[in-house]
Amino acid sequence: MNEQNIKDSEKSILQLKQALRKNLEAVDQEIISRLNKSIPLINDIGTHLINAAGKRLRPLLTLAMAAQFNNYSKNPILLAAAVEFIHTATLLHDDVVDESNLRRGKKTANIIWGNEFSVLAGDFLFAQSFELMVETQSIDALSSLASASCKITQGEFQQMQIANKPETSIENYLEVIGKKTAELFGASCKSGVIISEGNVEQQNAAYDYGFNLGLAFQIVDDLMDFNNLPNKMGKNFGDDFKLGKTTLPVILAWQKSNPKEKKFWVRTLKELNQKPNDFSNAIDIFNKYNIFNECKKKTKEFISVSVKSLEKLPDSEIKNHLIGLANESIERSK
């Protein structure tokens, strides 16, 4: 991917960030001030994570949905900060559960501070997210995000249950990433419309946009574990393979594999008995069956549903950026 491509794949998200610059800065201020009010160690861990966090994509979605209704008030900012806190809390607990040591090129909190502090810091951020939501006085926005939080943990459970099982069905996999990733994307969008007094049809349209975008994002993330790209910013390449995680490329490859190849997957992904060349052998099998393209095709289907659901929302410059952002998400994996 050359520099021009990188720019193209980020054009809309950058435009959206520019359009919502002031509100995004207010979200960061809100986050920092909440962490400052807590005890020093929570502040350290929180600041580490918030700085390590990437695109602020979820809060951006909340702000963008509100902006479509010309709502640039304090409430979407509070919800956006809450959404980022929920996301950050799940990352903290994820890293404890996965025993990770690197995220986006930085040491994970559990490595620096130990599992016990990561568990507690996640709990704090999660509880704090509900305090932020309470301040908006919107029980409906709160309901949407509480429901997503519940589903995230269910999804994490189910993800552990399908680990090392490349024979998992695509439907089962989609259910897992739906709960684990897409629900929060959906609720981030929906809560932005709720707080801006959009009607139920518009709330559901926003949810559908976010949910399908979330599915697409997760599939692209799964793909990126097998692609060492210059814009990956230090994500641990090959981590999912090392852990035997059940992701879409693996499921598709398993379905097409011949008996010899199935034995390879059993040894590497089910028994986790991996040799130095196994990762590149896995990629050879993916290439043989054109797996990457098939994953991209699936991604495009979700993006198409995502973009279509925006039809029910008001036309605006922001909406154009949201369409662009969805279409760009496929470019990330190129």
Added chain:
Amino acid sequence: MNEQNIKDSEKSILQLKQALRKNLEAVDQEIISRLNKSIPLINDIGTHLINAAGKRLRPLLTLAMAAQFNNYSKNPILLAAAVEFIHTATLLHDDVVDESNLRRGKKTANIIWGNEFSVLAGDFLFAQSFELMVETQSIDALSSLASASCKITQGEFQQMQIANKPETSIENYLEVIGKKTAELFGASCKSGVIISEGNVEQQNAAYDYGFNLGLAFQIVDDLMDFNNLPNKMGKNFGDDFKLGKTTLPVILAWQKSNPKEKKFWVRTLKELNQKPNDFSNAIDIFNKYNIFNECKKKTKEFISVSVKSLEKLPDSEIKNHLIGLANESIERSK
């Protein structure tokens, strides 16, 4: 403690449970049905914990406060279930943080299912508690319990920071147990009044009752680590000492100890270099300085504030049981 004493120390709580029997059963039903709706493994862990849980004291307080306003409706039941979920979630994460292996005589979830599932199950129960609260549509009850949840994690952090430091001040210790334990007692009571449309003065009185009762309960719990009583139901005797936890008896003993005794505390609690006789040596020092009685005196002070704050609430049979319950809490440590 003979059988008569045991009965005396539980008379009011049993009367309260009897008076609120139907509603308590409805809370249990609510808990079971929420766990059933989740995925099987969460159900297993949740059921294990809910069964292992002891007195259902916190939900009982929520129901009792509502009952003082003749509110026996669904909403206090939902809040009571939420309170029990928050409490259970903190127990799950506590056991991960403390690396415990036994709670109330049963194996802890982290030992049976592993830390990763305990972290996720705690997250699920916590998220589920907010879904329950949302159903009451009371943003004020939610606010009270969200704030308590935030403080619990701050208290847990601070508890880790004062661990192995018997030189901690009493004020600092009370701040820690205030956040870690008493806040949820306070919010359990307050939310019961909020949902029953009690006025702000009554809400605060209920909070004060619960908060001070919570402080007393925690101090009695700290004492019980040094008393092997027949009604302790399998709590790990001497666990706090083994971990070098900073509890009230330890702080008071440190303050009175001579240089030789201070060396003993440094070796056993700060350096965790413990020999077989150290625990009984510790108890000898407590007895020398009359530490247990001093702890009980402190407990009585909190109980007295607790009972006094009930004056602002309507007179009722339930209120008499609440007064009795508070007074009984000191008996537990005899």
